[in-house]
Amino acid sequence: MxxxxxxxxxxxxxxxxxxxxxxxxxxxxxxxxxxxxxxxxxxxxxxxxxxxxxxxxxxxxxxxxxxxxxxxxxxxxxxxxxxxxxxxxxxxxxxxxxxxxxxxxxxxxxxxxxxxxxxxxxxxxxxxxRNIHSVKEVWTLAIEPGFLSYTVAVVIAVCILIFWCVPRLGKTHMIIYVGICSLVGSLTVMGVKAVGIALKLSFEGINQFKFFETWFFTVLVLGCCLLQINYLNKALDTFNTAVVSPVYYVMFTTFTILASMIMFKEWDSQNxxxxxxxxxxxxxxxxxxxxxxxxxxxxxxxxxxxxxxxxxxxxxxxxxxxx
Structure with a gap:
């Protein structure tokens, strides 16, 4: 490492x-x-x-x-x-x-x-x-064209899944509920990283909670968590947990790594x-x-x-x- x-x-x-x-x-x-x-x-x-x-x-x-x-x-x-x-x-x-x-x-x-x-x-x-000295730096990364495009794509996909696929296919296709949780989860983790960085810097004496961006990421995390709770419970209540768990893990991890790669560009320094x-x-x-x-x-x-x-x-x- x-x-x-x-x-x-x-x-x-x-x-x-x-x-x-x-x-x-x-x-x-x-x-x-x-x-x-x-x-x-x-x-x-x-x-x-x-x-x-x-x-x-x-x-x-x-x-x-x-x-x-x-x-x-x-x-x-x-x-x-x-x-x-x-x-x-x-x-x-x-x-x-x-x-x-x-x-x-x-x-x-x-x-x-x-x-x-x-x-x-x-x-x-x-x-x-990545060395980050302010939550405003995270905000700058979040509003770059690449990650904004990813976020818009996720929001559109989640809306299609919730409003079109769930009423028609939700009770028969596990991938609908799991897909919603996984896509939203990738944004949740990005928000968690932002809030975590804000807390770390604040504990070091550089108050980050005076910035609007910190509170935006906090509300984002809470909202995404509530949405995930709702659809994960639906998945677990409708389908076998032993099947939901690994599929959710695979999809959540994949989308999270993709979102992190786009936002924080963590692979730029690697061959x-x-x-x-x-x-x-x-x-x-x-x-x-x-x-x-x-x-x-x-x-x-x-x-x-x-x-x-x-x-x-x-x-x-x-x-x-x-x-």
């Missing part, structure tokens, strides 16, 4: 985020199991888990992980931070294997290994984070070999993620009729999609 202290900070925060978020699913599931033994299960509409300390520990752990993930975008480029979200699946799968006795199939282990190899490849070849290596690492992670999800039930015991169903985690920065 490039000799950049900011990249190192971003890497540590991103990995820490994955550890916390991966752990949170296991802790929350322990809480759900304990609550299910004492009252109505969550799958049956019960809310006994709200009185279970283990479940709340899991929620707190997840919040800590999301804060770390948010902070990571302030220090490192999206091409480094976003793909590392796959590590939370690995950590969750490994903990489930040893703590919950949910056996990890050999193909699942191969998926974990592929994600690790891909993540390491990206980390070793990640570009430098073709470095870019190709990063793309290879990215596709390796995608392969590992799909393999993990496709084989997640292999080798496990059949689910009993009254046992709770716990959705597998969805990846990406977005805390709203993991809740």
């Amino acid at each position: 490039a000799n950049s202290s900011d990249n190192v900070k971003g890497l540590v925060l991103a990995v820490s985020s994955s550890v916390f978020i991966g752990s949170s699913f296991i802790i929350k599931k322990k809480g759900l199991q304990k609550a299910g033994n004492a009252g109505n299960r969550a799958a049956s509409g019960g809310h006994a888990y709200l009185y279970e300390p283990w479940w709340w520990m899991g929620m707190i752990t997840m919040i800590v992980g999301e804060i770390a993930n948010f902070a990571a975008y302030a220090f490192a480029p999206a091409i480094l931070v976003t793909p590392l979200g796959a590590l939370s699946i690995i950590f969750s799968a490994v903990l489930a294997h040893f703590i919950l006795r949910e056996k990890l199939h050999s193909f699942g282990k191969l998926g974990c290994a592929l994600c690790m190899v891909g993540s390491t490849t990206i980390v070793l070849h990640a570009p430098h984070e 073709a070999s470095q870019i190709a290596t990063e793309l290879l690492g990215f596709f390796t992670i995608l392969g590992g993620t799909f393999l993990l999800h496709k084989t997640k039930d292999m080798g496990s015991k059949p689910t009993e009729p009254n046992s709770p169903v716990v959705a597998s985690p969805t990846l990406s920065y977005e805390s709203f999609s993991r809740a």
Whole structure:
């Protein structure tokens, strides 16, 4: 990886985020199991888990992980931070294997290994984070013709999906809901980077919240998050979570890296070999993620009729999609 202290900070925060978020699913599931033994299960509409300390520990752990993930975008480029979200699946799968006795199939282990190899490849070849001294610089990058064109294309595509495709195809084609979340998510991450940079600079003594641009990016993030919550919930309620998760991860990560490349021009300082290596690492992670999800039930015991169903985690920065 490039000799950049900011990249190192971003890497540590991103990995820490994955550890916390991966752990949170296991802790929350322990809480759900304990609550299910004492009252109505969550799958049956019960809310006994709200009185279970283990479940709340899991929620707190997840919040800590999301804060770390948010902070990571302030220090490192999206091409480094976003793909590392796959590590939370690995950590969750490994903990489930040893703590919950949910056996990890050999193909699942191969998926974990592929994600690790891909993540390491990206980390070793990640570009430098662009030096930004004011949120106004981010605004300047955001209103350049290239990124403005991307933003307009995303807005048009999302409007077509929401107003034409959803009423006609939403309940039968998962890609409609997931496409809305992924396209909007790429803009969300750009807004998160802007707000994260503003916070970092403000903590360093250079107040950025006196600028209109900081508040614009903050409102953008909140609005995009609400839109994603709505359509991600529709996707998860309509289709199999095990299918939604990897497809959403692939689309979200792809559009986020594309948006970051256009806005921050993170690959300008790299040669073709470095870019190709990063793309290879990215596709390796995608392969590992799909393999993990496709084989997640292999080798496990059949689910009993009254046992709770716990959705597998969805990846990406977005805390709203993991809740």
